[in-house]
Amino acid sequence: MTTPIPNPWEASFPPSLRDYRIDLASLPANAAALAADAADRYQANTAFGFVLATGASTARTFKEVDALSDAFARYLVHDMGLQMGQVIAVQLPTSLHYPIAVFGAWKAGLIVTNVNPMYTERELRLQLEDSGAQILLASDMFLQVAQPVAAALGIRLMTASMWDFFAQPVAAAIREKLTASGDFTPTMAFTRMVDALRTGDELAKVGRRDHPVALYQYTGGTTGRSKGAVITHQNILATLKMTRDYLDAYDGPRSGETILTVLPLYHIFAFTVNxxxxxxxxxxxxxxxxxxxxxNLRSAFEQFEIEWMSGVDTLYVGLLNEPWFKTHPPKLRYAFSGGTALRPSTAEAWQKLVCPMLEGYGMTETTCIVSCNPPNQKPRLGSVGLPMPGCEVRIVDADGCSLALGERGELLVRGPQVIAGYLHAQQDSASAVLDGWLHTGDIAQFEPDGYVRIVDRKKDLILVSGFNVYPNEVEDVLSAHPGILEAAVIGVPDAVTGEAVRAHVVLRDTALTAEEIERYCRTQLTAYKVPKQLVFSAQLPKSPVGKVLRAQLRTAG
Structure with missing residues (x-):
């Protein structure tokens, strides 16, 4: 048996990253320090631009974001009387309100819980109850769901409007268009965020309030009920330090460059990276x-010189299918892919038309990141890159023994970005994090030079007559067919083989038949991997960030 090599990725690091150590004691106690530091460094440079599909846009500088978040903190503390360690739920689409609210809440010593704006009343209630939120900051576009839940739970309500940061007459035009179908004004007592900012600007400064916990970040819930990952300020700041040092060692982002933020900020990927x-x-x-x-993205690409963006496979496929995008592709330096597996066909098409694609890997429980392809002109397609410096990774067998290079097993992670556990879920915490090692539930392997390749989710593994079938591999083959737009593969019970492979397929060419797909698969896959069942679908169920929900396909039968 081949002996496992410890930290095989370090040989692929540039010299500046080898034997990397992070000094946690040197990190600030509160991630809100980022706002003041950026205001000092970058002053009147634009921090956030906000652009609508119509082309209307507005912006705020680093100095303005810091000042506005100060005002928000003052209002939360002095007017609302919130105490350090209490919880604010933020249920907003990606907008200028988001960074101001988060930095302001942290300055006030509050814990933020990010909420999906598309939640139903049941889902919203579960998260608000579990997190113990005292205030809900919600977009007024979603008050039909947010208001009855806040009223039932006795939670204070603050609202945000899409036109808030636009100057007149643009603000009035946006308001008129959005409210044409009905009034957004709540019927319960509430405060508008813009009014809170104006009031807070006149209040006394808030003294330093450093609570150790930054976020109750709820997992996607694709494997069951969502759990609140307890993410500390140290988790966040360590993640940023490690990731920045890693990117800086290559051709990383620079001050003054522009990143397009399309993924929702309530998701840990966009929240941390973008x-x-x-x-x-x-x-x-x-x-x-x-x-x-x-x-909706066309106006952003036309108005701004964008060097970076982040997204998921389905977003990139969507852009590649847009005639306006293909005719005038943007001149990006790099694009990040994460959140779900990136199909090789997508990466190859994107790199041929636009720029190098940097696929990475992470989870809510790792404060977004474990590994990423380094920014250079030849990222390794099919790999999620090298582990972050300061992060430990093992690939183990069922007994927890480390495996040799090339062997497949469960991916374990340890490092300062890994959470200590979940809120109100000691049993889940104990089973997920053992002796500091997070058991990801993902099947992976090390390549000879330490690059990591994710094979599949452990729970998604299909066992056909004792042979392992990894859905990602079959999906990659199906999606490479020119007549197939996308595919999702699951295992279903089978009386003969134990499990059988079922493929849910969305066609690009509606004339394509099941027999033709099967013949194609047999030229690309070993017989036991070829889908035994084929289901044609108009669309696949997806999470808000575009991740295909295999669990829903299994439940549907």
Missing amino acids: FLLFFSLGARNVLVPNPRPIS
Whole structure:
């Protein structure tokens, strides 16, 4: 048996990253320090631009974001009387309100819980009750759900409007268009965020309030009920330090560059990378509140010189299918991909038309990141790159023994970005994090030079007559067919083989038959991997960030 090599990725690091050590004691106690630091460094440079599908846009500088978040903190503390360690729920689309609210809440010593604006009343109530939120900051576009839940739970309500930061007459025009179908004014007592900012600007300064916990970040819930990952300020700041040092060792982002933020800021990927990391670097974020339909992004690409963006496979596929995008592709330096597996066909098409694609890997429980392809002109397609410096990774068998290079097993992670546990879920915490090692539930392997390749989710593994079938591999083959737009593969019970492979397929060419797909698969896959069942679907169920929800397909039967 081959002996496992410890930290095989370090040989692929540039000299500046080898034997990397992070000094946690040197990090600030509160991530809100990023706002003041960026204001001092970057002053009147634009921190956030906000652009609508119509082309209307507005912006705020680093200095303005710091000042506005100060005002928000003053209002939360002096007017609302919130105490350090209490919880504010933020249920907003991507907008200028978001960074101001988060930095202000942290300055006030509050814990933020990010909430999906598309939640139903049941889902919203579960998160508000579990997190113990005292105040809900919600977009007035979603009050039909937010208001009855806040009223039932006795939670104070604050509202935000899409037109808040626009100057007249643009603000009035946006308001008129959005409220044409009805009034957004709540029927219960509430405060508008813009009024809170004006009031807070006149109040006394808030003294330093450093609570150790920054976020109750709820997991996607694709494997069951969402759990609140307890993410500390140290988790966040360590993640930013490690990631920044890693990117800086290559061709990383620079002050003054622009990143397009399409993914929702309530998701840990965009929250950490787009919002916090690029903000701390002095880069400009171009915020788009809703990327659906994909044509909503056209005005952002036309108005701004964008060097970076982040997204998921389905977003990149959507852009590649847009005639306006293909005719005038933007001149990006790099694009990040995460949140769900990136198909090789997508990466190859994107790199041929636009720029190198940097696929990475992470989880809510790792404060977004574990590994990423380094920014250079030849990222390794099919790999999620190298582990972050200061992060430990093991690949183990069922007995917890480390495996040799190339062997497949469960991916374990340890480092300062890993959470200590979940809120109100000691049993889940104990099973997920053992002796500091997070058991990810993902099947992975090390390549000879330490790059990490994610094979599949442990729970998604399909066992056909004792042979392992990894859905990602079958999905990659199906999606490479020119007549197939996308595919999702699951295992279903089978009386003969134990499990069988079922493929849910969305066609690009509606004339394509099941027999033709099967013949194609047999030229690309070993017999036991070929889908035994084929289901044609109009669309696949997806999470708000575009991740295909295999669990829903299994439940549907």
